[in-house]
Structures are given as C-alpha cells and as structure tokens.
Amino acid sequence: MRSFFLFLIVLSKLILPAKGQPEQQPNIIFILVDDLGYGDIGVFFQNERKGRNDRSEPWIMTPHLDNMAQEGAMMTDHYTAAPVCAPSRASILMGVNQGHAHVRDNQFDKEIGENHTMADVLKAAGYATVAVGKWGLQGKGEGPDWPTHPLKVGFDQYFGYIRHGDGHEHYPVEGVYRGSKEVYHNYEIVEGLDKCYTGDLFTARAKDYIIKHQEKNSQQPFFMYLAYDTPHAVIELPTQGYPDGGGLNGGVQWLGTEGNMINTATGEVDSFIYPEFAEATYDHDKDPSTVEVPWPDTYKRYATVNRRIDDQVGDLMNLLEDLEISENTLVVFTSDNGPSRESYLPQEYVAYTPEFFNNFAYFDGIKRDVYEGGLRTATIAHWPEHIKAGTVVNSPSISYDWMATFADAAGAPVPIRTDGVSLLPSLTGKGKQEASQIYVEYAQGGKVPEYAEFLEAHQGKKRGQMQMLRQGNMVGVRYNIKGHGDDFEIYEVTKDPQQGNDLAADNEALQTTFKATVLRNRIIDKQAPRPYDEALVPSMVVDKPKNGLVAKTYSVNSAWIPKVSLKAVSSKKVKSLAINKVSTKGNLVMWQGYLAVPEDGKYTFSADRGRSHFFMRIHDIGVLDGNYATDHSPEGTVHLQKGLHPVKIYYLKETRNTPLNLFWTDADGNKQEIPAGAWYR
Structure with a gap:
C-alpha cells in the first residue's frame, strides 16, 4: 500500500x-x-x-x-x-x-x-x-x-x-x-x-x-x-x-x-x-x-x-x-x-x-x-x-x-x-x-546521576514517568509521576539554565496551564502506558457559542492533507459536516469550531469517509488520522471533560464527493453518529 x-x-x-516551490x-x-x-x-x-x-x-x-x-x-x-x-x-x-x-x-x-x-x-x-x-x-x-x-x-x-x-x-x-x-x-x-x-x-x-x-x-x-x-x-x-x-x-x-x-x-x-x-x-x-x-x-x-x-x-x-x-x-x-x-x-x-x-x-x-x-x-x-x-x-x-x-x-x-x-x-x-510546540514524555528506571556539578536537589532523583514542556522562557518538568495531579517544577531557563529555582509556588496559573497543555498534546498508546492516560482533557470556556461550525475551503496541490497557511477561498457557517453544504470552491475542506461533550468520560471516535483523506484534531490531539492510509477507518480514544472542546476536521475532496460521517462511542460502548447539535462555533 x-x-x-x-x-x-x-x-x-x-x-x-x-505551489510556492522555489526555482531551485x-x-x-x-x-x-x-x-x-x-x-x-x-x-x-x-x-x-x-x-x-x-x-x-x-x-x-x-x-x-x-x-x-x-x-x-x-x-x-x-x-x-x-x-x-x-x-x-x-x-x-x-x-x-x-x-x-x-x-x-x-x-x-x-x-x-x-x-x-x-x-x-x-x-x-x-x-x-x-x-x-x-x-x-x-x-x-x-x-x-x-x-x-x-x-x-x-x-x-x-x-x-x-x-x-x-x-x-x-x-x-x-x-x-x-x-x-x-x-x-x-x-x-x-x-x-x-x-x-x-x-x-x-x-x-x-x-x-x-x-x-x-x-x-x-x-x-x-x-x-x-x-x-x-x-x-x-x-x-x-x-x-x-x-x-x-x-x-x-x-x-x-x-x-x-x-x-x-x-x-x-x-x-x-x-x-x-x-x-x-x-x-x-x-x-x-x-x-x-x-x-x-x-x-x-x-x-x-x-x-x-x-x-x-x-x-x-x-x-x-x-x-x-x-x-x-x-x-x-x-x-x-x-x-x-x-x-x-x-x-x-x-x-x-x-x-x-x-x-x-x-x-x-x-x-x-x-x-x-x-x-x-x-x-x-x-x-x-x-x-x-x-x-x-x-x-x-x-x-x-x-x-x-x-x-x-x-x-x-x-x-x-x-x-x-x-x-x-x-x-x-x-x-x-x-x-x-x-x-515543545513537549516530551518518557519513562525510564534509574535516577539522575549524583554528580557534584549537579544541584543537590536533582542528584539521585528517581526518574520513572517523566514529562517536560516549554512555553516561551518557562519550562515545566515532572519526574516520577504518579498521577496527573502531580505538580510541575517550573523554571525560567533563560535565567536559570541549571533549573535550581523552582517557581511553581508563585505560578499557580501557569501550573494549571501546563497540566492542561500536556493532556491537549497527546493520545494514549497502550504499549507505553502513562499514569495520566485517563485524566480528563479540560474543556474550554467559550463566550456565547452558537450552534454549527465554520467550513473553510482551500485550493491545495498535494496528495495528502497539508498544514494550510494559505488564504481560504471560501468561508461559510454550516450546521453539520454535510459535504453538499460546503462551497464547491477548493478541494480541501476544514470544519472548525467546538465539540460539545455531554458528560465526563472516555470517548472513542471513528469515521466513515470512503477512501478520502481525512484528519481530526481535538485541541492539539491527533484523534483520527486517515491522511496516510485511506483503505481503513481509524479510531482514536480520548478522555474528555464535559463541555466545549476546540475541533478541526479536514477532508480532501476527491473527484466524487463521499459523505463524511463521524461517530463517538462512550465508556459504556454506546456508538452513535455525532449529532448536529454537538457542534458549536
């Protein structure tokens, strides 16, 4: 294949x-x-x-x-x-x-x-x-x-x-x-x-x-x-x-x-x-x-x-x-x-x-x-x-x-x-x-070496499950994670490259941001289990959301769905993912908005999209990836908090338009098509 x-x-x-390819x-x-x-x-x-x-x-x-x-x-x-x-x-x-x-x-x-x-x-x-x-x-x-x-x-x-x-x-x-x-x-x-x-x-x-x-x-x-x-x-x-x-x-x-x-x-x-x-x-x-x-x-x-x-x-x-x-x-x-x-x-x-x-x-x-x-x-x-x-x-x-x-x-x-x-x-x-987007997760036995050059607080520290992320000059680090509630150590690494001055106590808001960000950047891999795999991805507060999505179309010249930085050729407010409601201009459709999750829990997403290229992100999580292999329908499982979650859904239109249907299955195994009423903008 x-x-x-x-x-x-x-x-x-x-x-x-x-498009845009340089001369040489x-x-x-x-x-x-x-x-x-x-x-x-x-x-x-x-x-x-x-x-x-x-x-x-x-x-x-x-x-x-x-x-x-x-x-x-x-x-x-x-x-x-x-x-x-x-x-x-x-x-x-x-x-x-x-x-x-x-x-x-x-x-x-x-x-x-x-x-x-x-x-x-x-x-x-x-x-x-x-x-x-x-x-x-x-x-x-x-x-x-x-x-x-x-x-x-x-x-x-x-x-x-x-x-x-x-x-x-x-x-x-x-x-x-x-x-x-x-x-x-x-x-x-x-x-x-x-x-x-x-x-x-x-x-x-x-x-x-x-x-x-x-x-x-x-x-x-x-x-x-x-x-x-x-x-x-x-x-x-x-x-x-x-x-x-x-x-x-x-x-x-x-x-x-x-x-x-x-x-x-x-x-x-x-x-x-x-x-x-x-x-x-x-x-x-x-x-x-x-x-x-x-x-x-x-x-x-x-x-x-x-x-x-x-x-x-x-x-x-x-x-x-x-x-x-x-x-x-x-x-x-x-x-x-x-x-x-x-x-x-x-x-x-x-x-x-x-x-x-x-x-x-x-x-x-x-x-x-x-x-x-x-x-x-x-x-x-x-x-x-x-x-x-x-x-x-x-x-x-x-x-x-x-x-x-x-x-x-x-x-x-x-x-x-x-x-x-x-x-x-x-x-x-x-x-x-x-x-x-700087994010690292890793699990390893052993400890930080007890080198004299290292700070005493770091020497001999148990590794276990670890995470690191950086936003601007601020770095969050977690060692030996037991659960998602564990706090990050927070350092301003441009001033403190050895990470000796933990600023976590003075940065409660950043602590909350870091904890949310790491859940919004990853998806579960059963072969590399994490203690935060089942933590609920936090929803977002949206001011006066309205039912529906924004459907943008782009003209792209690619055999796969690309990251788009081009200006959209059309933009339209729609009620659902119906292809026939989207502008005929352009061959790539991106629906953007929010998904309303009815209850806290585990949700498994799947799609019926024929053999068309398709991709879905919730926050920055690559939940459904049908962009490479178009001969099977992918699945992706995410634990979501009740409320609104930003979503982007991409669909590369082929010569014949194939309907796009998205499904979710809750923790009890109930599978249904995501209703039109769950989409917001």
Whole structure:
C-alpha cells in the first residue's frame, strides 16, 4: 500500500509542482550523531571552558563544527524529542512529538509506524533520498520482511546498521568489544568491511553517494539522513589519523573493494589517539603545586571519537565546496539526546562519566533525563545563500520541527499530522517565526546521576514517568509521576539554565496551564502506558457559542492533507459536516469550531469517509488520522471533560464527493453518529 501511495504522490508531483516551490530546491543533509552532549561542541561550551584555563577542567576542541556554526546558525535552545535514541529518531523522521509517536520510551527496533516520513515528503517533492548509518526503527522480521526498513518509508537507498544494538559496536567485522555486526546496503549484507571504523565508513559512503549523484543527476536535489553511531557507548578508536585534505580528493574515501572498502581500513583496529590527547595532562587534585597527571585512557578515547566526528563533518563540508553545491545545500548538525555515561569498555578502563569534560555544559541531567542536560542539543544549521553567517537563534525549537522546515525549504506541503513548525523564519530572518510546540514524555528506571556539578536537589532523583514542556522562557518538568495531579517544577531557563529555582509556588496559573497543555498534546498508546492516560482533557470556556461550525475551503496541490497557511477561498457557517453544504470552491475542506461533550468520560471516535483523506484534531490531539492510509477507518480514544472542546476536521475532496460521517462511542460502548447539535462555533 505504501508503494502505491508513493507512486501517486510522485505522479502528482510530476503533473502539478507544489505551489510556492522555489526555482531551485536546496539539497538537504541532516546529520544526527549519537549521545553527543550540548557541552561537547567548542562554540557551545568547550571554548569557554578552555578560556577559563582551569587545568582541573580538561577541554576538547571542534574546529570544523565551530567554523560551520560561524558560517551559519547556532541554535542555542534546540531540544530533542526524547532523551534516548529510538523514540527521538522516530519523532524526527515522523515530525511528531512523543505523545503522537508510534515509538516511545525504550522501544528499540520497533517499526516506525504507517505514516508519512520526512523522506516521503521530500521524495514527493522530487528529491532523491538516501539514509546512511544507524536505523533501529525497522520492526520485526528480516531483510525484505522488515516492515519499516528505510526503503519502505521513503528512502531510495540505504547503507548502515539496521538493528539498534549493532550501533553499539564501531567495527562491524572485528567487533572489538561487542562482537561482529551486520551492515546492510539496501536489503543485502555488506561483506569485506575489515578494519572499517563506522564513523569513517558512513562518512565515506555519504561522500560517495553525493559525488555519484552529482555526476549522474546534478539537476535533481537530494536529501540525506546521515545518522552516525558515534560517540555512543563503546568509545572505540579509529585505525589511524584522519587523512589529509578532505572533500573530493582528500579525507576518507570510498574504495568499494572487499577487505579495502575505505582508505582508512588499514593499520591497527582500535588504536589511534589524536596526538593532542595522547600526552594530555590535567590537575587531578585541583592543586597547582602538585604534578599534573595524564588523562585516563577512557577520556583520551572519548576526546578522539569526538574530534573524529568533527573531522568527518569538516570533510563532508569540504566536499560540498569542491562540488560547488555548498551554497545551495542546507546542512543541519544535531544529536539525538544528551550525553551518556555508558562506555562498554573492559574493566581495566575507568568508567566513563560526563563529569570529566562536563558534556552536559551548563545544565543538570544526561541521557534519559528530561532536565535540560538530557534534552538540550547543540544544533547548527548551514545554508550560505539563506542563513547569514554568525546567526544565533535563541528562540526555543525541537527536533520534530525539521520535517516542516525541510518541507518549507523544498516548497513542499507538510502533512497535517506534524506537530512541528518551519524554522526557516528564525534561521533566515525572513517572515514571522511560529512558536514551536515543545513537549516530551518518557519513562525510564534509574535516577539522575549524583554528580557534584549537579544541584543537590536533582542528584539521585528517581526518574520513572517523566514529562517536560516549554512555553516561551518557562519550562515545566515532572519526574516520577504518579498521577496527573502531580505538580510541575517550573523554571525560567533563560535565567536559570541549571533549573535550581523552582517557581511553581508563585505560578499557580501557569501550573494549571501546563497540566492542561500536556493532556491537549497527546493520545494514549497502550504499549507505553502513562499514569495520566485517563485524566480528563479540560474543556474550554467559550463566550456565547452558537450552534454549527465554520467550513473553510482551500485550493491545495498535494496528495495528502497539508498544514494550510494559505488564504481560504471560501468561508461559510454550516450546521453539520454535510459535504453538499460546503462551497464547491477548493478541494480541501476544514470544519472548525467546538465539540460539545455531554458528560465526563472516555470517548472513542471513528469515521466513515470512503477512501478520502481525512484528519481530526481535538485541541492539539491527533484523534483520527486517515491522511496516510485511506483503505481503513481509524479510531482514536480520548478522555474528555464535559463541555466545549476546540475541533478541526479536514477532508480532501476527491473527484466524487463521499459523505463524511463521524461517530463517538462512550465508556459504556454506546456508538452513535455525532449529532448536529454537538457542534458549536
């Protein structure tokens, strides 16, 4: 079904280009690294650390990433959708928050879900699409049977680790610390990857793809999802120093010969440490009068892996310059979550802790926390023709905004399901930036680490069920949630990045708003139960409501229901959802108003709409999604408080109008069509 759907959207693209599509669509490269902390990047934190010259506080330099930021935009208040990799990556690719995602919590290797992906959207806009690196969202099965293998979710090509756990080993053949792993090219296992360090391997493969694409089809834009598996976990070393130069004729190169796949597949596996780290010393006892001691080998390793990522990104950026496509290529660099304390090294090594380099920067929390250190990610955007050098974006944003951003850059419609907004206005300085909807939910055993750098109130705090949301400068956080009545800690993070001054006692109104907002942004997932799943979504007070809805129509050129920012071609007050009462102008109908819920309780919604594209939101909850799969009728369950709830219902008219009928089923199992008297405006 997905293949047929993609055929239709590509066909529609060929016949009718997307409205507003720019004359030259940019290439797009999304670089996602694994467990890199906000404090790992020079311009975000390490340069400041070096400037203090405290010999008891070692530092790491990232010159290429610093240069990328100086030529583009630093995004200082960018968040990840979840504090661990699988749900984070799923939200990015699907453009939705964790309250709407199919992959939540620690559901590694689960299928990503049947819906539009970032690759689908860009492929429909005419892009060649490729995924390189770590996946971990394929679902059950093997080979072609994986339900959401990259080739089945919008990518034309794939090269990398399919399974989540394989990404914990950075030598596929030798398997130094975690055993040998499988790298796939599309559905086939790649043989002959001896001595291939994955960071180099994925970079070489990415470069090879770009070079060949430009040789064969330079007029077609490409989208690359480049997902590294470093610096996460095992902290293995490369075989040798990074090759000189970079770009087309230097740096790492794809050779494509078994046993000699890349030009760094020689030398000793897990051996090379950058010279500046090999002899590095520090003031271990914070006493300048005593002799400094060498860095422990664990930290020499981490610094090398971190610096290697910097070289790999620099190499890729050089390639874009050499091919003369840098000016029209949007490159985004970010991480999937905050820093990790995992190392997977033998017992003779000291265990890794982010305290050594303060990878968490100014914040408390690490990977698996919803405090700022677990969610705030050092993010860079580079697009010379459009993003002014030296731009600093300090407005809050989140990783599921990238689908809408890339669609905007490509002149493509973004599916109505997305919770993200385009970040182009804040990046380019053109247009008004819509506020990002920043919401995270996550469940994890364990506690916040008891690091001396963390505030005492946070050290050892039990995690359990957690939530975070941000509105403006204010952040709400809940740990170990037992019920929806639990209060949020509230912080003004622009003034209090470490979240030490809880303002909850002085912000009762904001507390109420936060509690209502989190219920209005999510839907129940039985595979990731929450203690607030059955809490009633609060209704709203509406001044003098009148019976009926407002039906607006739009003329859209899309194979799915898009988020509409166009001016409506018609607007009409109607009594019901009857198609024959709506203006014949335009092909997309949006009914907007309020749904009057008669009693507190559980309501299950369903629809009869033939095979037409359809979507329904109550508040910001995606209750019914018939926008991707039109061959079945979806259902959605919400617990609603008695009263009025804002609703938007979207219907893409096909060549033959099909009646739209909406039903609700109460907690007692009574199903009926929603009566006309339940709609208000």
